[in-house]
Amino acid sequence: MFDASGSLQFEPFKYCPAATSIIAVLGEGSVTRNAQVTGLTWWSVIPRLLPAPQALLEHERKYRLPTAVGVVAGAYSGTIKKEINFFAQLLHPRTLANYEVELVQVTRRKQEARSFGPREYGPLFFVSLLGFAMAIALIVLSVYYQDGFSLLATIMLATVSSFAGFGTHWDLVFQEPKIAASRDKTLPRSDVLIYYPNGAIRVIRAESEPIARLYFQAEYAEYIIDDTPYRTLALLSTILLMGGVVSLANSKNILQVAFVATYFTLNAVYWAVSALNPFTAHWRHAFQVDVLPVKRPTETALGDTTPLTKTAELKRTVKQQWHRFQNAWSLSKRQARAEKNVKKEARNFTAALWTAIALTGTTQWLNEATAIAPMNDVWRTWLAQAEEHISSYDKWEGRFKLHRRPRIATGIDWTFTAATSKHKEEALQRRQIVIGSWDYQGALTTILAKYAAQTRKPIPDEAEDEDEPSSLSEKTSAVPRPVLEV
Known part of the structure; x- marks a missing residue:
């Protein structure tokens, strides 16, 4: 407002009781995110x-935990599920990059009874305890200021x-x-x-x-009260x-300020x-998940499949050990420069398929049911060749054995890591599953060229147009014909 002299004046602040009532029912998003x-x-x-x-009193209660889009398949069992259940999301919360392949090992902790559940004393427990403490504090203030409306509102x-x-x-x-003990040695x-x-x-x-099998199992919610009592309770709550x-809205101003x-x-x-990652902050599970390092195919290795001579192999080994020595003893600046020279793994659809095939040792999970790879003659031929070239080697304990934190040899490795829980992460990083070299991109290109005569046939209508006699009418010949772009 402007006074008679034209200067800007502000009116005294007037508290609006309705504002407190509105604040009490705001914040639905942060509450519903972790409601389950x-x-x-x-x-x-x-x-x-x-x-x-x-916000918690929904018209229809949820009977399933949230699922994600994806395909879950048993490499040998043939079991398929066209969704990722909550259990799989909980055990593997990290989001993979495009066409990234990760190898993990899952073991069960013996001391845990339930597969997964909520954290008993996590952030949600303390925030609920905070709400309880604030309710007690407002009740005490209401009694102290003799405000019946505030006391009634708090209760x-x-x-x-x-x-x-x-x-x-x-x-x-x-x-x-x-699973019956008699089938333990016969299952895939x-x-x-x-x-x-x-x-x-x-x-x-x-x-x-x-x-x-837990990766294919659905999680269900069993509520302690049925639907009809729930709706009655929702009515009373409203x-x-x-x-x-x-x-x-009718309590004293000082109590309303306390409510605000x-x-x-x-x-x-x-x-x-609610901004925390719910999988790691609010849930717990009874499994140990270890990521196993994999030496994947590289872009440089794909183009050169010529076997190295003994002299070239020796030079490469000496060079690798020298870079390893530099990484272990040089300054951080040299380490950063050395990391730039490390070959980057190939990141495309074919590389991801080949890496997963080599790690599982089979291609039978790539079929019409999973619909992961295209199912035509070209890809069937490529999958058959991939089956023949499967080769991976776990240099520590064999291909499919569980990891037990082995001792790392001294000598040219320049380091020594004891097999203790203190050095577990370092031991896991040093373990490496090596995938055999195969020019899978070149093989796919060759197969595509072989089937080009079948897969690149012209459309029948276009073929007929090309065979039409040149004695057509001027009106017909004036119409432009479609051109097949290749």
Whole structure:
């Protein structure tokens, strides 16, 4: 506003009681992101202040944990699932780059009973405890300032979160399958592959068949109350929420300011908690997942398949050991320069397929059912050749054995790593599964050229147009004909 002299004047601040009521029901996104994992815990039913508690009272409750797009296939079992279940996402939360292939080993921790579940004392527990403590503090302030509306609002809003917790509390239905001991030595190998939409492939070597089958099993939610009692509870929660909002709007200004500060704090904390990776921050599982290093094909190696002479092999070995010595003893600047000279692995669809084939030792998971590779004569021929050239070698413990942190030899390796848990990560990095060399790109090009006469046939209509006599009418000949671009 402007006064008589034309200068800008501000009116005194007037507090709006309705603003506090609106703040109490904001923040749905940060609450619903972790609603399912919260519903699995016992502390989801404690009365506490919660931003936007009405967001938990959905019209239809969810009976499945979220799945992802992809294909899960058993390399030897033939089992196929056209989605990635929550269990697989939990064990492998890292997103692979385009056409990246990762080899992992999955073993079960003996001390864990359940396959997976929520973290008992994670960030969600402490943020719920914070909401409970703030509810107690507001009750004390309401009694101290003798504000009945504020006391009623606190009790009602805290009860809404408790009712919502009862209505959405559930148990996880997900158990490891049991296999008869007589079939333990007769079942196919337990290798599992996960194919992602970006062309990446994750090869999983499970310790046992029961672990491998968990990748194909669906997770279900079993709620503690049925649908009809849940809807009744949702109705009562809605009435309590409306009553709490109305009571909050009629409380004293000092208590409303306390409510505003409380909900500002809770919204900020819930937003920060929702920003965390839920797989690592809010869930836990009973498995040990180790990434095994793989020496993959390189772009340079693809173009040169000529075997090296003994002299050239010796020179290359000496050069490699010299670079290894530099990396171990030189300054960081020299290390960065040496890393630039390291060959980069090939990143394309064919390279990803060949790497996964070599790691699994078979091509039978590439079929019409999985629909990962094209199924025509060209690719069938290429897959047959790939089956013949499969070669990979685990230089530590054999191809399919579990990793037990071996001792790394001294000598020209320049380092020594003891086989202890303290040096586990370094030992894992030094272990390497080597994939045999094969010019898979050249083989595919040769096969494409062989089948070019069949796959690049002209369209019948175009062939007829080319054979038409030249004695057509001027009107017909004036019409431009389509040109086949090659």
